[in-house]
Amino acid sequence: MPKRLAYLVLVAGAAVMLLPFLASLFNSLKTYADYIAVPPGFLPDPFEWSNWTQVWERAPFGVYAANSLLIASLAAFGNVLSSAMVGHALARMKLPARGALLTAALATMMLPTVVTIIPSFILFREFGWLDTFLPLIVPFWLATPFGIFLMRQSFLAVPKEFEEAATIDGAGPWRVFTRIHLPLVKPALATLTVFTFMSSWGAVLEPTVYLTSPDKLTLPIGVMGLRGQFVGNDQLVTAAALMSLLPILVLFLIAQRYFVRGAMAAGLKG
Amino acid sequence: MASLRDRLWATLFASPYLAHLILLTAWPVLALAYLSFTDYDTVSDPEWVGLDNYTRLLGDEAFWSSLGNTGVFALLYVPAQTVLALVLAVALNQKIRFIPLLRGAYFVPVVSSWVVIAYVADSVFNPRTGSANTVLGWFGIDPQAWLNSPALVIPTLAAVAVWKGVGYMMVLFLAALQAIPQERYEAAMVDGGNAWHRFRHITVPGVSGTTFLVLVLSTITTLQAFEQVYVMTDGGPSGASELTVLYMYRQGFQFFQLGYAAAIAWVLFAIILLFTLVQLWLQRRWVHYA
Amino acid sequence: MRARTPAALIALLAMAACGSGPAAESDGRTTITLGYYAEAGGPADGTMRKLVADFMKANPTVNVKIESAAYDEFYTRLRTQLAGRKAPDVWLSDGALVQEYAGRKSLRDLNDLAKSLNADDYYGIDLIRKSDPQGRLFGFPQGAQTAVLFYNRTMFKQAGLAEPTGEWTYDDLMAAAKKLTKDTNGDGKPDVYGFRSYSKSFTESWWPLVKAFGGDILDDGGKVAVDSQPARDGLNWMLKAMHEEKVSPDVVTTDALGGSQTLFPSGVVAMQLGIYARIQTAAQGDIDFGVAPMPKGPGGKRGEIANINSWVINSASADPQAKAAWKWIEFFSGEGPQTAWTQIGEAVPINKKVAASPAFLEPGKPPAGRQVFLDALAVADDLGLNPVWSEYTGALAKPITSALSKEVPVDAALKTAQADAQAAIDRFTPGG
The missing domain is CATH 1.10.3720.10 (MetI-like)
Structure with missing residues (x-):
């Protein structure tokens, strides 16, 4: 396999592996209204940082x-x-x-x-x-x-x-x-x-x-x-x-x- | 030379596994055999019903369709996983930089539990908010319902399973690739073989033992795909992703029909055994030990 | 070093093994475990915990240990607890499941204990009794759920439509739904719908529809009765709404867009059949909405059904625990706790006095006119409960959903549903 192709395959694959984690990280920082909004936004608007602390209060x-x-x-x-x-x-x-x-x-x-x-x-x-x-x-x-x-x-x-x-x-x-x-x-x-x-x-x-x-x-x-x-x-x-x-x-x-x-x-x- | 004392010591060392075989292998298998001939709801004592559970199984459409679902899942997942893992391993086996970093990326889904994967996958395949439909939209393709669609649910589950497992299988192949002597490739280069030729005639036979292992492990994974389906779809929509293990769990722990569940477990045993024998037979025919 | 490691390990293992064990009761207090389902940290959970604290203050001889979880988790856990003989002394049962536990002899008959209360003061007792073949009382009402028609007032106003009335038929609903359905992004397909017809939670979907069109799920003798012309009519009306008139999202789209949880609150549908608890999600979506009686079918029936969520007491609990558990049930049914429970808007209060009070009828939040829930409740039928509820309704839902997805014809689906559901019921023999 040529090196350039190897890089391409590996980097594209790594993006496929990691991007969903990033997307779900953003989801975890949305308000409920933002989360269910149509069409969906990739970035939270606004960033609801309190979601992460709220979880600790709930359980x-x-x-x-x-x-x-x-x-x-x-x-x-x-x-x-x-x-x-x-x-x-x-x-x-x-x-x-x-x-x-x-x-x-x-x-x-x-x-x-x-x-x-x-x-x-x-x-x-x-x-x-x-x-x-x-x-x-x-x-x-x-x-x-x-x-x-x-x-x-x-x-x-x-x-x-x-x-x-x-x-x-x-x-x-x-x-x-x-x-x-x-x-x-x-x-x-x-x-x-x-x-x-x-x-x-x-x-x-x-x-x-x-x-x-x-x-x-x-x-x-x-x-x-x-x-x-x-x-x-x-x-x-x-x-x-x-x-x-x-x-x-x-x-x-x-x-x-x-x-x-x-x-x-x-x-x-x- | 092997004195009694030596053998006693050896047995003592092996004793944890002897206990394992009795408690966690022999007992479950025998108990399931007995229970499969009974009606048992966990509250009252088991009641002998002869072959009733097995005759019910023969006529139980939901059971057969769960077997079909399991088969489709395996047919999609096993080959895709194997091919992708090999391709990635070949790419990773070049003398390139950032190997630990790249390899690490593929391991993040491997180390994540299914509960985490379920929510991460939701960010992709959620029909309303997921990125998969956004990407389809770029190409003018209609949004899909993915896990909510009876037709797409198993392919989607298989895709997620490949995504989660491919990093692990990739490393298995990497180990095998690194064990192939470099001289063979050099000899082939001298003979003028092209890249595809080298891949087909040196790499593929060189990793055939690992290919076999990957196939076995993937097949076992499909039979254990309980956690993935339990967490992600619970068999839905309307039974389209009900795999046999989930169906068994439901009969046992949801409907309290443990006798019937035991009969399903026995059928699963039989299938696993059959697959193992077939794979052993294939191994003898396919695998080239260098 | 070698001697210390095992000692430390044994200590750790002992920690790992430490079971809860029966709580020490040397102080003359009775300890009971109380199970209920609620979203962790949500309003229901908070209110319930506060009520338990109040109860313990009022009854210093009773100590309550709480075991709560969200709905699905709660029942998964309860099932393994019952199989492992470790279930709570008293728990909050989805009304639909009371007979499942009763049929497996896990519940105590509350007939004698319930004599301390006047049955006429509470909703739902009759329905619980009716579901038991011998008229025993295996649960005491905790909160009532019944479906009514929810509608988005803003969307009605924008479409220039009059709001639904008690005289509405399913034809009126269809006509209004047509006017409410819109294609907002111009791709030739609707993205805002008049009415959600299908839902995985079938008590807000095909169940009441089949009844409104004159059919039934179980007949009075407890036999499955869905293979009937009225049932076919009901399902065909839904198919028409989803596939011909396209005023309802189809099955896949409904689930894909989040089902009854998000379709109405996010303004994707203008109307839905919804149980009382849907007020909570609708409120979260921050929309202005109203409620109206269920529309009438061709014969004038509305098909109201009620699910009476109930407190049940474990048959394995000793008498002192059962008595303490009953004290809790009495406490929870009282005016104060019922008013507190009403304020979170999760269920119709079962205490008739509280249900008639402004706390329930005019809480100052949408929807106005909550009397429609009480009217529906007064005439509502039970859900055809029996010990294999989960299994037989599963056997019904699968083919019916396939029919609504146009995978199989309605006739064939209802035949399968009838046969499979009846087989599940016939298979059950009460444990000896």
Whole structure:
């Protein structure tokens, strides 16, 4: 592909990616009358900056954000720990029925959460976990197929010599795992952290089904809860939605290379 | 050499996933199998009804049309996503400047949740206020109703899904492109092949493994397209975007017919399994491992 | 370090796990959870919270925990709460949904509790009783909704038309709508319409039209009755308005332009059938508008229907909670709270005294002449309620909407609607 064409394609594509965000940012700064005006204007007239603060008066966004942060952090930590353990067992330990487990992991990858949500709901109801954060966190502590594959891949790439040296020094399997191998796969750990955090942060289905108390909701559910029945307030909901994007956007800007690396790692195993 | 102690340790390390398999795989599958033969409204105990749910499914037009909708969505979304991602990856694989910046732009929709995407997409496809109709107007084309139009709702949803997902798939292809040895291109240049020839005979086979992965991931995405449709259209207008997963959710959590919902879930299992087998078969025929 | 990490994690997990649990009641107070739907931070939400505070002041032994959300979210959540056995003690139910919960044995019969109030003082009790096959009282009225004709006074004045009267028929409406429809940008297609006929919220659209033309949705025996000539006439009138006379935006355009939420307030349509709550959105659009009785069909019927939004009490709640919940319902039905509720203009007050007071009839804001809501309410029919309301009305709405979009012929659509809706009703067997 000629370079000039490449630039053209990429810049045009990037504009398509980003302009809608800009348009919705402007929508979030319109008054309701301006928002429903025909024909629509691109720029707000006037700029209704108070939309962004009004959202905070209408709903406890701080509480939602804290809930989302707690859930996503614990989910990410749990997934990294458990997936690393399982991936380690698959890559570096003498696990019986290793092949069967790998196949099982592939199979669960094919089982969408939405299909299993009904029995999961019944299970968590029996555990007394409804309207707690546990159904949103505990599954991540039981390792995810994506995490297992990613970690297994990374552990396979670690040279044997480190482990052998440590074993001669009398280190047990846990010590080898935590002290020798984990530090060597830090990039993969970071990748899995940001990926899990991102998917937990944006989840809609599970929090919709499991959380009901107003003080336990997550950000996406809180945003959806602003949609009025009788009143037009989409400009406010747009403001709320964009606000819920901010934290993840900041995380992405900081950790872009881990997002990309994670995606690439997933691609290479194909 | 593998002592019992070693195996115990390994099992201990793998135990989270063993629990996962029992609680989050085996239990749902078995529970759904049982429930699909019952009438269960979550309040009273499940009541055995034999094959009733499955016979109802056979005659349920709404269910079949939801399968059709899912199929159309997949047919529009999967190829478009794959081709666009490959084109962008090839462009990004040139020695050009601002790569992280450009790549980052494509990742913004990827990291946004569907709730955010729904409102951002509204700024484009809202029939009254969206920019899509403004752009059509420049070319003298009548405004369209997009998500409110029974004919356009699924194409519009597919376009939004591509827009959200293409950055991720692009990076998958980028990884594969960078793994193709540069010598092959150089050899082809010496032989006098043109750009299209090089793309067709070196790039496409070189990324065939990733193409396969992208196809699998995209197909899974269409089956999981629940959140997108739930947030953006809730199956409307009048059922035109009711995908099978949403139909199942509605039966279960809206109409409290969990037995019927379980039967739908089983049909979905069967379809996913079928697709996986077909794709595995295709993989064997298509993919060139270099 | 290694010892501390798990401890911190366990603490965090414990935080994550902390359920609400039954509130401590050592001080002799009864805690109840109260659920209602309202736009967060909107006037309804604010007023309701203030009333709850007043109620707790007046009843120091009762502690109320609020669970509120916007309409769609509220019911999504309520459904999972019911499935998970975690629903509030008392909640505000859309009138159309009371029988859904009652049919699944989630509601307490309020017959005995309601003896503390004189039924004649309130609107809607009869309609709630009528919807139950055994005449039980599964909800107590909270606010009434009934549709009337909304019209934009400015647009009528500009067109030089007399405002609608109680004698109007659907023919009069069509004639006026023709004069109100305009092509303002000269592209050969109307962009301002006389009348919105279709709406996703069918109680402001085909439902009353079918009734005004002499048909019905359910017959008195609870059987679906839409496959009838009057129903076909009603739908054909709508098709004529949308596709022949083009005085109404078609189905797709209606939804695309925002439905009953924005079409009338933004001045895109001059008239609509609207429930009382539409006053709020119309007021937001800052237009001058009036209300008139529903137009008459060919046989002189207007097809008034009422939806009585109701307080319902959870059948799983213990007696002390149920009694405290009833106290709240009594409080809310009283003159003071009803007057406060009336001022936000969201529903017709169910307390007849308040409905007859200037607070309701002359609030000093458009529309004037709110008596038409009371007149409609006095003769209004119920909505054909039953335990599968959501499912059977969904089965009706889908083919009817297709017919109104000209995708299928009216005859075929009504046959499908009849069969599918009846199947949904027949499938339901009361849980054992």
